[in-house]
Amino acid sequence: MSDRIEFRFSGSGGQGLILAGIILADAAAIYENKNAVQTQSYGPEARGGSSKSEVIISDAPIEYPKATKVDYMVSLTQESFNKYINDVKDDGIVIADKELVTDLSKAKGKLYMLDMVKSAREELGKLLGLNIIALGILVEISGAVSRDSIEKALMKRVPKGFEDYNKKALEIGFRLGKEIKNNK
């Protein structure tokens, strides 16, 4: 089981978290010789707006597809940070946005506060693509799939005409992820 890696994207509906999860799962299953499960699981609380999307990647077939010991979580809202941080492992890595998550009283694991929103605003001109920035960060710090695989998977899922925009978002993510690696 040691090769199993659990990812959780958390935020609100409309931020593209499911798509980010699908792209990560595609990269592992289609472009690398791995097994992948992408799941979104929610109950009546979804009406509140909180949403999570999970991906498990493993060299072996995945018997239990629910994330229970999260290795990498990214949070794009305060509510989802509070709600979904519980299953993060003690040495798991949590990435949260500096502007969107400010109350860290429920923090668990190793927490890194990053400038995702600020980078999107300044370098992309809008907040569309925050999900892809988050995706780039998780790929960079986990090394679960290669940069090449995630780029290919991204290009297959992105609407025509938005390839460059999304590639730029992914590269912002790589850069932010690298900052964490350099500081570890």
Add this chain to the structure above:
Amino acid sequence: MSDRIEFRFSGSGGQGLILAGIILADAAAIYENKNAVQTQSYGPEARGGSSKSEVIISDAPIEYPKATKVDYMVSLTQESFNKYINDVKDDGIVIADKELVTDLSKAKGKLYMLDMVKSAREELGKLLGLNIIALGILVEISGAVSRDSIEKALMKRVPKGFEDYNKKALEIGFRLGKEIKNNK
């Protein structure tokens, strides 16, 4: 556990099966007071092109999110029909397209052959929306969520400008599903 309903959309990548699953899960979790899990699970065989997307809907929280006793399966390719029919319950319902699935030697459960492709071609003018036709069929025959909920969920996930097209596809699905109900 008797209120747990398992759905499986199967076909090939690019047919929009994940989206169909997401819309069904949204309808249950956001527009009705239910729990829902949407999963896609695949391994290295995904490179072959087969793909499945599963949804579990339940009144109770869903502990095990993988479909193991499929109540309703729809198949949009021969390969996925062969590959994913195994977990269908003995009294489960399998919907396959008359043109896309012709070898029924592996059939299981109660099989219904429908004119999804033909209806799309004749009534929509193209095959885009086959996933939504399949969605309409499963909603109609299962009654797991209301027509109203699935329409709302669909409208939230559909790209701007494609609302009417998708609504028409959904209604074709309702009609085909109703034919099954009338023949049972």
